[in-house]
Amino acid sequence: MANQISVGEPAPGCKKVDPILVAKNVTRQFGGLTAVNVEHLEIPRGQITALIGPNGAGKTTMFNLLTGFDKPNTGEWVFNGHNLAGVPSYKVARLGMIRTFQLTKALSLLxxxxxxxxxxxxxxxxxxxxxxxxxxxxxxxxxxxxxxxxxxxxxxxxxxxxxxxxxLSGGQRKLLEMARALMSDPKLVMLDEPMAGVNPALTQSLLEHIKGLKDSGTTVLFVEHDMHMVRHISDWVIVMAEGKVVAEGPPAEVMKNPAVIDAYLGAHANSDLGDVNIDDAKEGI
Amino acid sequence: MDWLNILNLTGGELIGAYTAAYVLCALGLAMHFGFTGLLNFGQAAFAALGAYGYAIATLTFGWNMWGSVAFGLICSAAFAVVLGIPTLRLRADYLAIVTIAAAQALRFAFATSAYDKVTGGANGLSQFGEDFYSYNPIPEGRYPLGALDFSEKEIWIRIVGWSLVAIAAVVMLVLTRSPWGRVLKGIREDEDAARALGKNVFAYKIQSLVIGGSIASLGGMLFVMSSQTNQPQTWGTNFTFMIWTVLLLGGAATILGPIVGGMTFFALLMFTQGILEGLVNMGWLPFLDIAQVGQIRFLLVGLVLMLLVIFRPQGIFGNKKELQFNG
Incomplete structure (x- = not known):
């Protein structure tokens, strides 16, 4: 299936027609463990991109590296024409790349x-x-x-x-953090598990907000475990496992990719069967 | 028991020059801890640098009052920057350890005989207030106020001291209600969130440390000016913890808190001393003698501080609403 996002066939690390963020050879080691080892990654401009993968795949670490909250062992990345390697986190934010956190950081006493x-x-x-x-x-x-x-x-x-x-309740704090991130009209919003802990009624309105961001010209990159959400709103999906990008492409295609099935089944093999979503399993996720 | 005398002495503490000096130090600490979340346990060092800076500039360099004040402020600002650069990247609890250590190191440096030509060594410095008192417009004499009476010098230092408190309070009020103050509060709540919003957290922390330290160094100058003696042992950790008591009594993230906290604290201290001395004289406390009363009252102060932190951690002026969320 042809798509307008990648140049040629989608493959891990493939080139994009109009990338907003290009990362090369980004690695991060914690002692002997290689948490992130990404050879090449491009995030398409003006699209909603999902970053998925089993626990410990390095998604949040990748987020921290790209936004300057952590320093990689090697690698460089360019955001919107600015080389960001070694740039402190607040300057990254000032260039228009705003992130949220997996554990919500509402400023409680404000x-x-x-x-x-x-x-x-x-x-x-x-x-x-x-x-x-x-x-x-x-x-x-x-x-x-x-x-x-x-x-x-x-x-x-x-x-x-x-x-x-x-x-505020947990879900409302997620909303507040996202709304706060939009105050500076960012070019790229990076949401780390925006749906975690949010009740289903709020989920729907959050999804609408994220789609609304795309309509207003903002690029969105988000980490999520909820496959329903990924399929529902993302234009592009990047799958990480064990620190590497193992697959990417439009959501419908990525879900059928053997590497993705492998990564997720590998994760499921160790977890309680009760936690496996039957519908997802049937579709091979 | 001479109640009138006790009440008079207590009232005198409310407007005392030492009280004003502690209030200034506590206002500086409110900037550090209350508004920025910097756990500074070395506030005595900033006050000491103000006091030594002033005294050294006057005695060694022969500068006038304005130059000496400026030198004291520069010393404490320089200390804030030197202390801040390596430590403000640390977590709050580590900052506490480093500041307490730095304050002690500084005090020993002042006390050592190696530099006693400049610092006076263990004896400290004295007689550096001539220029300050030369500005005194009040004619010589005794001025009664209630049952107390003050010399013209005592009135002058009280006027200057409490004027400084008023100016510092207004400056802090303006700062903390501005967008700048809002960034500080954001950093206090979560510095990573502030970074993610594009705030240069480190620069704001340095600014807060310098401003709070400068206010404290004015407090230090005032503290040594009433007796015109500056001794290194004044600036120990007990000085810092008195400031903390004053701050927590009034409310850490308030401006009025440190002021009323300081007045309350020193009035209470004098009041307990008066009562205890009265009781000892009446023979009701046979296990105490008059000389021990001064120690006992600090023991009581410690008890009050503990009870305060347990039962009213927001202080007198703190917002109760804020506390509902911290348990």
Whole structure:
């Protein structure tokens, strides 16, 4: 099946028509264990890409490396024309690559609204000297408050705007973290298990939000274990196992790939059979 | 028991120059701990650098008051940067260990006889306040206030001290309510989240350390100015823990907290001393003598600090709502 995303047939490490992120020879070792060993990886621009794989495949480590939260042993990667190897995490974020965390990091003792305002990156009042001169940042503050309110409304958190983030439920914190990431209009949003711990009713609205991001021109890369979600919203799927990219392609094709079946069945072999989703197993995932 | 005298002395502590000095140090610590989450157990070092910086600039360099104040501030800012660069990347608990060690090392450096021409060694320095008191507009004499009476110097240092407290409080209020202060609070809550949002966490921490340290160094200058003596043993860990008590009593992430906390703490200290001395004189506490009362009251202070942290960890002014989430 032809696709508009890769150049030629999809294969692990294949070239993309318009990549936003290109990584080469990225390796990370923890002692004797090689957590990540990726020869070549490209993330397509303007698409929703899922990064899947069994536990311990190196997905989160890869996230940490790409965003500067961890340093690789070797490798380099280019994001939107900027070489990011060795660039500290806050500068990565300033270049438009914003991540969320697997364990949600809501800023508990800040209000929901302050959480949102903190997501903005161009506030002149955040510099020490300018903070003394209110007129320098008052109008900007007003602008980002309006933007925050708009986003909160979209994520159905507007009723909570004055509450401490600590007062939100787990699912609402996930929503807040995602909304906060959008405050700076990022070019690439990296979501680490956005659905983990979110109840099914909220899942649907989260999925809509992620699709909405794509419509507004943002590239999305997310890690997820929920195959239903992966199939439902992603345009492209990258499968990692034991630190390597073992397969990639459009979701429907990747799910049939023997390497993927192998990686997941390998994972299932050690787990309780009760945890295996029968429908998924029938389709060979 | 002479209740009137006890109450007068207690009231005197409320506006004391030492009280103002501790309040300044506690305001600086509120910036570090309350707003940025930096667990600094070396606040005494910042105060000591202010005091020594001032005294050395006056006595060794022969500078006037303004130059000496500037030198004290520069010393503590330089210390903040030198201390901060290697340690602010550490986790909070390691920062606590390093700051307490650095403060002790600094105190020993001041006490050592190797530099006693400049630092005065173990005896410290004295008589460096001439220029400061030359600005005193109040004519010589005794000025009664209730049952207490003050000399013109005592009034002058109280006016300067509490004016400094007011200025520092306003500066902190402006800072903590600005977007800059919001970033600090974000770092306090989760520094990785702040990084992921594009904040240069390290730079903000250094700024916080320098600002809080500078306010504390003003406290240190004030502390040594009333007696015009600066001794190395003043700046031990007990000085730091008194500041912590003042801060936690009032509320760590507040501005009014350290001010009222300091006044309450020293008034309480004086009050307990008065009561205990009264009871000893009346023979009700046969196991104590007057000389031991000074020690016993610190024991009581320790007890109060423990009870405070257990039953009211948010302090007098802390927001109770905040605490619901930490158990």
């Amino acid at each position: 209000t929901v609204l302050d959480n949102m305002r903190l997501g903005d990156q161009k506030n002149p009042g955040e510099s020490f000297l300018a903070s003394f001169v209110r007129p320098l940042w008052k109008s900007h503050e007003k602008k980002i408050t309006a933007k925050a309110d708009e986003l909160l409304k979209r994520f159905k958190l507007d009723a909570k705007r004055e509450d401490y983030a600590a007062a």
